[in-house]
Amino acid sequence: MRSILVVFCLMLACATPACAALNVVATLPWIASLAKEIGKDKISVTTLVKPSQDPHTVEAKPSMILAGRKADLLMYNGLDLEIGYLPLIMESSKNPKVMPGRPGNFDCSRFVKVIDKHAHVERSMGDVHPLGNPHYHYSPSNMARVAEGMTNALCDLDPSNAGFYRSNLKSFSARLAERQKNWRSQNLAGHRYIAYHKLFEYLAAEFGFKIVAYVEPKPGIPPSAAHVESLIERMKADKPDGILTTGFYGKRESETIAQKTGVKVITLPADVGGAPGTGDWVSFMDLVIASLK
Numbered sequence: 626m627r628s629i630l631v632v633f634c635l636m637l638a639c640a641t642p643a644c645a646a647l648n649v650v651a652t653l654p655w656i657a658s659l660a661k662e663i664g665k666d667k668i669s670v671t672t673l674v675k676p677s678q679d680p681h682t683v684e685a686k687p688s689m690i691l692a693g694r695k696a697d698l699l700m701y702n703g704l705d706l707e708i709g710y711l712p713l714i715m716e717s718s719k720n721p722k723v724m725p726g727r728p729g730n731f732d733c734s735r736f737v738k739v740i741d742k743h744a745h746v747e748r749s750m751g752d753v754h755p756l757g758n759p760h761y762h763y764s765p766s767n768m769a770r771v772a773e774g775m776t777n778a779l780c781d782l783d784p785s786n787a788g789f790y791r792s793n794l795k796s797f798s799a800r801l802a803e804r805q806k807n808w809r810s811q812n813l814a815g816h817r818y819i820a821y822h823k824l825f826e827y828l829a830a831e832f833g834f835k836i837v838a839y840v841e842p843k844p845g846i847p848p849s850a851a852h853v854e855s856l857i858e859r860m861k862a863d864k865p866d867g868i869l870t871t872g873f874y875g876k877r878e879s880e881t882i883a884q885k886t887g888v889k890v891i892t893l894p895a896d897v898g899g900a901p902g903t904g905d906w907v908s909f910m911d912l913v914i915a916s917l918k
């Protein structure tokens with residue numbers, strides 16, 4: 626009798642809004658972080674990709690398809706960054722709620738001012754992103770717009786909590802504006818860096834520094850020894866302020882270049898959670914800006 630009562634109480638508890646939380650699936654950690662800022666305890670978030678993974682080379686796994694099947698709202702980076710796994714997850718999960726055109730399908734890039742769009746792409750250009758540079762999560766101004774878009778999407782799907790979502794957006798925007806003042810005061814303008822991959826273009830545009838060369842000769846193509854050598858010669862003549870990379874990119878090449886030129890390697894987190902103390906997007910940006918200084 627007692628156990629029946631316990632089961633009954635558990636069933637009742639699960640009928641409360643806490644258990645009826647919207648099921649959000651985010652492809653990348655920064656998307657999950659932003660969604661949690663707005664949705665807090667009214668949503669439950671599953672993140673498909675780990676911050677230690679190179680987002681260009683992720684493969685679909687059965688657990689991802691299962692997550693897709695249960696999603697009320699699927700949030701993704703877009704600009705084809707997830708092209709290697711997301712179409713397969715959508716097709717296999719057969720969840721009408723998150724199909725393109727439905728309110729449960731949320732492409733974050735729709736709210737972004739995209740840079741580096743290519744009208745014409747061919748293989749010789751390397752693994753370029755034809756729809757534009759997809760690494761906009763280093764851009765505070767774009768994040769502010771994505772957060773607003775997310776809020777509207779959550780309000781549409783869950784109108785009873787719209788006031789809650791809008792008030793969380795307000796707090797997030799205020800926190801972001803306050804941090805922006807601090808980030809801008811770090812005076813990164815005029816700095817010059819070498820980067821491994823075209824990851825930091827939005828960051829450079831927003832904070833006024835320059836990426837003067839890339840360790841990758843073309844996006845997604847590892848450098849040859851000759852390319853690294855020519856880079857070293859150029860850098861000896863004209864020293865940049867650092868070599869920017871992430872945990873999973875070109876550690877070996879960057880260190881070789883650093884040793885031969887005396888220019889230091891700056892390893893930035895690639896996404897939220899990619900380094901200690903970067904549990905949410907704001908603290909992730911705090912570390913990125915502090916590392917560049």
Ligand SMILES: [Zn+2]
Pocket residue numbers: 681754759760822823844
């Ligand atoms: Zn890329």
